[in-house]
Amino acid sequence: MVVCGDDALAIRLAAELREVYRQRVVLVAPSGDHAEETEPIAVVSRAARLLRRPDSPGGTPPPPQDVTSSSPSEAALLRAGVDRAAALALLYEDDETNLRAALAARRLSPGLRLVVRMYNRKLGQHLEELLDQAALLAAPGTDRALLDASTTVLSDADTAAPALAATAVAGTSKVVQADGVLLRAAERTPSERGEAADPGLCTLALLSSTTTDPAGAEGSDTSGPQAPLLLPDDEAVASAAGRGSVVLETVRYAGHALSSRRLARRGVPLRDLFSARLRWALTGIVGCVLALTLTTTLLTDADPVHAAYLTLLDLFSINDPAVEESTTRQILQLLTGLVGLALLPLLVAGALEALGTFRAAGALRRPPRGLSGHVVLLGLGKIGTRVLARLRELDIPVVCVEEDPDARGIPLARGLGVPVVLGDVTEEGILEAAKTHRAHALLALTSSGTTNLEATLYARTVKPDLRVALRLYDDDFATAVHRTLRTAHPDALTRSRSVTHLAAPAFAGAMMGRQILGAIPVERKVLLFAALIVAGNPQFEGRTVAGAFRPGAWRVLALDTASPGARRPDLASSHQEGDEPQLLWDLHPGYVLRPEDRVVIAATRRGLAELLDTSTQSRPATPWPGPPIVHRRADDGNAAC
Template sequence: MLAAIVVALAVATALFAHEHPWWKNVYLPLLDIFTMGDPATDEAVARRVLQLVAGFVGLAVLPLVVAATMNATEAFRSASVGLAPSDDLTDHIVVVGLGKIGTRVLAQLRTTDHKVVAVERDPHARGVALARELDVPLVLEDAGTPGVLDRARIRHSRSLLVLTRDDGESLDIVMAARETTPSVRVVMRLYDDDFAATVQRTLRASYPQAPTRSRSVSALAAPSFAAAMMGRHVVGVMPVERGSLLFTVVDVAGHPELEGRSVHEAFREHEWRVLAVGSAAAQPAQSSMDTLAGIRFRRPGFDWRPSQGKVLRAGDRVVLATTRRGLDILMTGVQPHPPDRRG
């Protein structure tokens, strides 16, 4: 093809430009093809040949130079983005979304022995800088795009945490992960609790062998706010499926549901259970810094395995696991009315 072009240009030069001698009709079109100026028409033949050879070599080398430049640019971009997951990485946790929640989850996971790979499409998300600081493998692409989860080695991971802000986007990512890796353990963040419950039931039915959890952040946070409003009696909150348990410290005196009853008799299904019994007189006043762990390990005098026949007295203090409804009953003494089932 190149030879035919040179011959055609040489003939056109001879016919229309009237170049003489004949070698100029070939030499000058070659210089034009190689985009070379300053033709050596008045110099020796060797100089003209070397000029053409140099032009041909430059034309051949130019694509290699461009390719090397592009590779170097891509390598620099990858290095500036973050650490790519290694090809032998296994048994890790893939965290999708490095917003406020994702950043806290990432920081918490890095305090453990878990290996983590982060996926985030926004290079300016608050968790990107943390991922780089902690040397966490980072994929800066949309997790919903085909192939991105594969780059995060989802097939070899232990579990997938989808923590984006958009419910629909989170569901799309989970469905994409399920298509490639049906057995992967999934926890997703959803805003609407009813939608989260529906998604969890549907995914469990579709993939019965794969653990699936969907959680509404607002629903998880609500018990903590409610507990705070109930006063310092609440020392811990534990999510259980779509509900929560409140761990409370209560003085037996003044509570007819507890006083004078055995530990077994004081139990009320779906409302409260006695976990530990101690002496109110032996316990200092409750501090706002108390935690469930603090009560168990720092405060002496609590029996964490009380006999079911032990009778609770007015001088006792108990640790209870309660529901919000149960705690309302204990604190107010108001018994809820049974629902009216009359037609």
Template sequence: MTSPPPPRTEPGPRSQHMVICGDDGLAHRLAVELDAVCGEAVTVVLPSGHDEHGAEIAALHRDPDSSVELLVAARPDERTLRAAGVERAAALALTYGDDQVNMTAALVARALNPTVRLVVRMYDRERGRHLERLLDRAAQLCDDAARDMSTTVLSDADTAVPELVAAAAVGHGHTLQVEGKVFRGVVRPAGTPPQPTDLATLAVLSGAHQDDPASQDSAETPGEDGTQLLPDTRTAYHRQFTHGRLLLEEITHHHPTEPAARARRGRARSWLRARLAHLPWRVFLSHQLAAVYGTLAAIVVALSTATALFADEHPWWKNTYLPLLDIFTMGDPATDESVARRVLQLIAGFVGLAILPMVVAATMNATEAFRAASAGHPPDDDVTGHIVLVGLGKVGTRVLVRLHTTGHQVVVIERDPHARGIALARELGVPLILEDATAPGVLDRARVRECGSLLVLTRDDGQNLDIVMAVREQNPAVRVVTRLYDDDFAATVQRTLRASYPDALTRSRSVSALAAPSFAAAMMGRHVLGVMPVERGSLLFTCVDVAGHAELEGRSVHEAFRENEWRVLAVGAAAGPVPSSESDTLAGLRLDRQGFDWRPVQGRVLRSGDRVVLATTRRGLDILMTGVQPHPTGRRG
């Protein structure tokens, strides 16, 4: 029997205390992220302290330099949330794998503390949007709601997809969507003149990896030969002649004209004709089918010959027709005919009993093989430089959407014909191979020898590693990005493969590790629009209100710049929230329409009523948002 919950008390002054409730690797990664930058305690609520992630968090809790507290509870009910300190917490993250658990806990937490900043992990996007509006509306009814109170619904898959795509697409970088406009990071080789679409220099790349902004082999600290994030204008100008640069580029989209639409229809008809030509008709010429039908034909010939020799005389066609009817038990009993005809009819009936099941089985096998083979659409023989995507689950489907949106040529391998992304791949006309990628010949059919990148995103770590090793043997120079659930395993795989193939590019990514920075940023009130990997570091794109930030307010755009820390990309007016149906979204984060100026005058003074889009380093964002210097020695992650 459980004791009644303690009496409800009014929440006191809100601290910077953070609470995390979760049951998998994302909770651990989020604790590591917050522990590295948060100046106050972080409480992690786990259903059990004995599994792998619980042990890792317990080890973090035992670290004398850590502020992480551990609370073991079966479920995040009211008693558990009170014990975790939600009533006075600044933020609460709910990262359970069950949407229903997260939603229930979010409603309880909002009742306990109307001003707590909620970050909720949800797989169902539509349900997440409804929950977001409901909780924000409930909080706005509270008179003492904090200015930065908010509810943010995130999906770990959505937050991880941009970096997976950026790691696979050399030179294209991460895409950013704001106000219906699309931006991306592009690499300009040394000596390339400026382009009209270039907005800002994000990094000057090292000489060793000018073509790869996501490489992790170069020196982390800026120097004459190393990568320098967010350089000043003088440095960017002088080094553009000797080093590659990572620039933010605006992508201009044009609406298709009517001739273009007709051209698309023509391409669709051409694709259909090619599709019919590539159907696997040869499965009906298999050895099994040929043997069964050949045996049936031989039996019919033998019975026809016997009928012509021993039975009554009939026309030649009837000597074949009657045995066929007897084999398929479709003929009338030969009671009025000769003894030889009746004997042959009995023989034909017994032969039919023996051969017909084999005929049916062989035919069904060939039909199933034809259906399975025709469900896919292998790439043409002239396809080169494409991206091979293995796995069309939750993450793989969203990666496919992003790659198709940015114009990349993709070939998909998926063994499950009922996977969630199969219908989308067919709708997009993407070459699709419905077989196990580890089966002999499948990777050759996907033309991995000629591909530019390989993305392996199945849910099986062992299978992912098998595929990567097989591809490495066929194409040692291919760029490989693989998703692994275990973060330590991912790091070990990446080090080993890079040591074995030093000239190749290998990325091993854990989805929880990729998603944790966005969850942590949302807990700290940061509007993170995207993350762009740049060698060992990364750049974050955030939306920040100028009011309350001494480093921004009252300074010009030029003066607000801090080398290697942050740069103002766009300036707009800070306004109140707009209805969700009118707001832009990216990875589950809402961004109100502000009319941003993406080419602000450097002398423009930032006022308290302004909102800016910043490109920042992790350290720069920590300083800007919290004023707390990160730990000099970062923890794992």
């Protein structure tokens, strides 16, 4: 695997590939100043085959050796071995740099798997289609489904948003996204296992006996006499008394059921169109008109309809003076005219209020009274905007706090009808205006780590048991803050996150191939989630769901119900607007897997490697396009054929 980048995401991705997927990595960086940071990263000149290393310490790749280059030029890519690599990640902050390097890499190695970091979404979609088409043209006659080369364009903001949303909802970032559904690995202590709880989709692992932390194993020592048991069968789960477990669950909002309609409505209700005082005044006018109509009916010979008509004429001063009428009729006309004088300013006030309300309909909304159980989101920049969209997709009520009225996420908040408090979060009264004291969780995602920490500490004084997740850039500092806040507030759930830490797993999964949906760590081990085709795999084809389960190796979790021609190529990507989830999670154990089926599985590293090996061996050979011409460049710069 070749990783090219100029920031912390490249270092984190290289570590993820080595530690989780046991891959050998070539890291191309601008300078050697990061040598101490990348010491645990294996940086070598050759790429490993996909998932061929076992689940053992002996499978760790050799010591690091990096490639120094100020830019991803063709010479630097050749020195890194792109022509022999399985995948290349381009993670520079400049879109143009990544674009040029991707085009050069596709030309140097048409079969290379590319993962490109792009901020421009539309440009990224066009680039993905262009490079995939170039890979197909380089190997004519190859089926698109069988072509291992693929191009995946990702944004660190898009990939970090699901984990941050899950942190606000469920208090964890150990999530996997599959077909738009967020799945989390919920850790349950031995005491919780004995209680009546949601069994979840399945039990992923049995933890070591020392794992008794209800907030998870993050930041604590999980080594114990019993190693974790991955993918246990029902018998092992039933007999594992006194051990914690990891259960796969879908992420759901557990706060108050209030307000998703109140926060998301787009129209202007009548009570917001006119003020309460104006409504009471108009009610008084209507009451006076009714009273005058009734009095006219009783004291004159007019019927009720005619009496109402005369009263309205007098009210609007368009009736003839009752000079020759009776005294009673004259008095009623004067009283009605007096009520009409009071009606005129009310009509003017109502028109002005309605005009002001309609003008403010497109403006930012304020948090409604009585709001509780919501999520307070600090910052509507690149990350905050994506998180806001994800939270509203989950129908979670949100109140945003932003200092810049022209921030990137302001139009989205206005369009969704989400309340926004404009102001500096460090100023007194801003968090109170966002109803933080009645909130379910706080997400501090501004671009300043110091501001996020200050807002978190102040929110703790407002509500000590508030669930908090704050964005910090430095991983060591984030770990220190997490442990300190957890010690100071043991009854509150605190998470400190860096975007690179949350985005790296998605980039790593894309480098392993589109069939990889993600990975979830379980103490010292890792569970991988993948989408595989049943055809050609004897471990699945013709077997039932229960028969295809191998404890400790793999387990079928879901079935893709979409037809083969309508399937989404990448289940780990976000939903397009209008798409409906196609995965069936509640599978009957007796369902027989057919060759045309695609299944989502959880597997260990070794189990997934065995499945991929079996699938590759059973797959018919792809027609070779012709005699290859391979150009390689030696270390001395001379061309070798």
